[in-house]
Amino acid sequence: MTLETLGWQGLVILVVFGLSLLIATYCTYAERVIAAFLQDRVGPDRAGPFGLAQPLADAVKMFTKEEFFPAGANRALFIFGPCLAMITALMSSAVIPFGNFLQFGSTVVHLQGIEINVGMLYVFGIVSLGVYGIMIGGWASNNKFSLLGAIRAASQNISYELAMGLALIAVLMMSGTLSLREITLQQSVAGEWHFWNVVKQPLGFIIFIVCAFAETNRTPFDLPECETELVGGYHTEYSSMKLGLYLFAEYINVFVASAVMSVLYFGGFNFPFQYELRDWLVSSRGMELVTAQNIITILGAVGVFLKIFAFIFFFMWVRWTLPRFRYDQLMRLGWTILIPLAIFNILLTGGLITFGVIK
Amino acid sequence: MSPLFLFLSFVALLSALGVVLAKNPVHSVLFLILTFFTLSGHYLLLNAQFLAAVNIIVYAGAIMVLFLFVIMFLNLNEDTEPHKPALAKFAAAIAGGSLLLILVAALRNVSPAGYDPANFDSQIGMVDRLGMVLFRDYALPFELASVLLLAAMVGSVMLGKRETGERNF
Structure with missing residues (x-):
């Protein structure tokens, strides 16, 4: 890898990092607007035009509030908890392909932080570490409600990781690779009919999205911060920007979960008729193949973000529609319904691949 | 020996010592997680990406969460720490020391199989x-x-x- 390519790749990483933060910031705004829409209210409209400066106002509020340390708290771990939650949330977007590649002369820039051949396992590893931020913060608060929230988060994440991994195995059986870029490219092949994975794996996708709700602690599975039972759950004792980091990390997790679902099941940066459009640009508009490919890549990047936004909207839509589960219902759903279903899905996929129905 | 290897080994040894020496069991668990991370780093240096990722997922991500889970429930602290008799400490020191002796004696004369850059398979692992x-x-x-x-x-x-x-x- 030349120094120039390395510089470009660094720029891509910075852009992905900045976009994760920007999207998470405006998720807080979108959440309120969508909540207001679903509840037939006006929503935030005071700060700036359409209330667009609301996240800024929130940030100012968070930063200027008093920092509070509860008595008997483990001070170092109390600070470390939200930091860890934020770090793990931001790390997982590194391997997600947000676009194919751009070519300028001899320089090829992949619109992806890093390409590793175990990309899916990397995301999984980081997601499984995400729970430590909540556990450490909840334990260090020296508050029984926080501890209960932390313990709920731990058992919930472990339980749903199993079903999530099993749902994923069915996709990996079809793709034969763990690289997210390869999985994306396989979902669209020039010159033949090729379907996104969601068509071949409807059951796997449903299991995966339910588990994604549980892993990101979103309603209807937000038991770790269930305010009717636990005051505020794991962040009861947190104030000012440390609370802000926890809330922020949740939105980044939602963004990453949406991105992973778009890549695995909804074709990632592919969009229908992209090869036809490229050939049309070359033949009818007289463009060079490289320029046409760059245009397709940019359109694909726009497409993957549209898919991500659709998923984020779905997360919020569900939050303001469904009531919260009870804890025993959550565990029963995970262990006695989702895991057997996921194992059945693996058997089904194996059978269909053996008989050549899907590949 | 590359500087990265030296750094990883240094952190690994330090955090492994932290597991044993930390007074608070929760700190011990966190040190153990750090140890697993450095071991994953070693796997990466040995060109074993899959093993590194699986080590993080299974050990750092799942088993250690259960450890932390149980220890948080037990509410262990310095007051409830059981005091072992001197004989047990003595026996543990002797057993551990002889294990160290055997390991050093066994590995002292090992010459690591050097790799041949000409026909090194970059896909191995x-x-x-x-x-x-x-x-x-x-x-x-x-x-x-x-x-x-x-x-x-x-x-x-x-x-x-x-x-x-x-x-x-």
């Missing part, structure tokens, strides 16, 4: 190569182990199943 070995040469042990794990998972689901007439709410 990658996930597809590992899969080939597992499914071609070790298919039976691999399948037996996976059946064992599946049986454990089915057993846990069966234990969690509601029996007839149990419902109280």
Whole structure:
């Protein structure tokens, strides 16, 4: 890898990092607007035009509030908890392909932080570490409600990781690779009919999205911060920007979960008729193949973000529609319904691949 | 020895010592997680990406969460720490010391098999190569182990199943 390519790749990483933060910031705004829409209210409209400066106002509020340390708290771990939650949330977007590649002369820039051949396992590893931020913060608060929230988060994440991994195995059986870029490219092949994975794996996708709700602690599975039972759950004792980091990390997790679902099941940066459009640009508009490919890549990047936004909207839509589960219902759903279903899905996929129905 | 290897080994040894020496059991667990991370770093240096990722997922991500979970429930602290008799400490020191002695004696004269840059296989340790070995040469042990794990998972689901007439709410 030349120094120039390395510089470009660094720029891509910075852009992905900045976009994760920007999207998470405006998720807080979108959440309120969508909540207001679903509840037939006006929503935030005071700060700036359409209330667009609301996240800024929130940030100012968070930063200027008093920092509070509860008595008997483990001070170092109390600070470390939200930091860890934020770090793990931001790390997982590194391997997600947000676009194919751009070519300028001899320089090829992949619109992806890093390409590793175990990309899916990397995301999984980081997601499984995400729970430590909540556990450490909840334990260090020296508050029984926080501890209960932390313990709920731990058992919930472990339980749903199993079903999530099993749902994923069915996709990996079809793709034969763990690289997210390869999985994306396989979902669209020039010159033949090729379907996104969601068509071949409807059951796997449903299991995966339910588990994604549980892993990101979103309603209807937000038991770790269930305010009717636990005051505020794991962040009861947190104030000012440390609370802000926890809330922020949740939105980044939602963004990453949406991105992973778009890549695995909804074709990632592919969009229908992209090869036809490229050939049309070359033949009818007289463009060079490289320029046409760059245009397709940019359109694909726009497409993957549209898919991500659709998923984020779905997360919020569900939050303001469904009531919260009870804890025993959550565990029963995970262990006695989702895991057997996921194992059945693996058997089904194996059978269909053996008989050549899907590949 | 590369500086990265030296750094990883330094952190690994330091955090492993932290596991033993930390007074607070929660700190011990966190040090152990850091140790697993440095071990994953060593796997990466040895060109074993898959092993590194799986080490993080299984050990740091799942097993250590359970450790932390149990320790948080037990509410252990310095006051409740049991005081071991001097004889037990003495015996532990002797046993550990002799293990160290044996390891040093066994590894003292080992010359690491140097790699040959000319015909070094850069794909060694990658996930597809590992899969080939597992499914071609070790298919039976691999399948037996996976059946064992599946049986454990089915057993846990069966234990969690509601029996007839149990419902109280």
